[in-house]
Amino acid sequence: MSEQTLKVVVSKREEQGDGVVVLELSDASGQPLPVFDAGSHVDIHLGPGLIRQYSLCGNPSDGSRYRVGVLKDPASRGGSLAVHEQLREGVQIEISLPRNLFPLAPDAQRSILIGGGIGITPMVAMAYSLNALDSAFELHYCSRSRTCSGFLEELGNADFASCVHTHFDDEDAQQKLDLGSLLGTPKAGVHIYVCGPAGFMEWVITEAAKRGYADDHIHREYFQIEVDASGAGFEVIAARSGKTVQVGEGQSIAHALAGVGIKVEMSCEQGVCGTCLCDVLEGEPDHRDFYLTDDEKSANDQMLVCCSRAKSKTLVLDI
Numbered sequence: 001m002s003e004q005t006l007k008v009v010v011s012k013r014e015e016q017g018d019g020v021v022v023l024e025l026s027d028a029s030g031q032p033l034p035v036f037d038a039g040s041h042v043d044i045h046l047g048p049g050l051i052r053q054y055s056l057c058g059n060p061s062d063g064s065r066y067r068v069g070v071l072k073d074p075a076s077r078g079g080s081l082a083v084h085e086q087l088r089e090g091v092q093i094e095i096s097l098p099r100n101l102f103p104l105a106p107d108a109q110r111s112i113l114i115g116g117g118i119g120i121t122p123m124v125a126m127a128y129s130l131n132a133l134d135s136a137f138e139l140h141y142c143s144r145s146r147t148c149s150g151f152l153e154e155l156g157n158a159d160f161a162s163c164v165h166t167h168f169d170d171e172d173a174q175q176k177l178d179l180g181s182l183l184g185t186p187k188a189g190v191h192i193y194v195c196g197p198a199g200f201m202e203w204v205i206t207e208a209a210k211r212g213y214a215d216d217h218i219h220r221e222y223f224q225i226e227v228d229a230s231g232a233g234f235e236v237i238a239a240r241s242g243k244t245v246q247v248g249e250g251q252s253i254a255h256a257l258a259g260v261g262i263k264v265e266m267s268c269e270q271g272v273c274g275t276c277l278c279d280v281l282e283g284e285p286d287h288r289d290f291y292l293t294d295d296e297k298s299a300n301d302q303m304l305v306c307c308s309r310a311k312s313k314t315l316v317l318d319i
Helices: 079-086 117-132 152-157 179-183 198-210 253-258 294-299
Strands: 005-015 020-027 040-047 050-055 066-071 092-096 110-116 136-143 164-168 190-196 218-222 234-238 243-247 277-282 302-304 314-317
Touching: 020 079, 040 066, 040 079, 050 066, 050 079, 050 117, 066 079, 066 117, 110 117, 110 198, 117 136, 117 152, 117 190, 117 198, 136 152, 152 164, 179 198, 190 198, 198 218, 234 253, 243 253
Parallel strands: 110 136, 110 190, 136 164, 190 218, 234 314
Antiparallel strands: 005 020, 005 092, 020 066, 040 050, 040 092, 234 243, 277 302, 277 314
């Protein structure tokens, strides 16, 4: 079944910081866009087989436009380069409906938002929402330098500017993020949100866990993951298709299935978005994704075939 998409047009393009482009997307027919919650993302269809996820960084109360910020990544797998080179004002593209895998906790009494580099994008939308709700929060924006950072002017002029704190690697030590002091001792109702490069996120998550924050109070969104494809080969039986395939070391299940004519819809290819989620009928998956919860992984009745592997010699999938 094909996912519902929206036709939108790039209504505004703005370069913010070195290598960051901020795009405003409006409905191609001039209608209001579906509402979204802070933390949501959309899939942008950039070309055949090239679909990438980007966090919505606008104000959720503004239904006239969606906004995304994209860093031109030298190690791009094609997505960010396509955005920077192709998406000019007036260009029409297709996007998915907004999906939210990184929502704000409804019962939070105070929120600590920590964005590293382009990981600031979901935090901007969160700040708008928390401010509208009159909910206590602080936003910490960490980056290499001011010159490579987007959204600085907007955050500095926002109604919630007093809640925004910036930290740059190339400026004096006093303004750098003191994570220990920021997190302190966990208090009831305090939730932490982090997005950014993997190493930055692990630093925040590990420090929060050390200080006693419950895992369900540490919210995270990964935007780039190094996929671990190591491990012995195994057999996959595609029950509905009636085909069997051997998955080799270093090969994904999805690519092995494609080799025998079974096409699996994929997007991120890093176990983040959930597009390739598949039911497991028999066997034990080796979950390597960042999409399923720990409880869902323990059930072993579904898996992401773009990155996860098998602990058993054979997996039977409902595909």
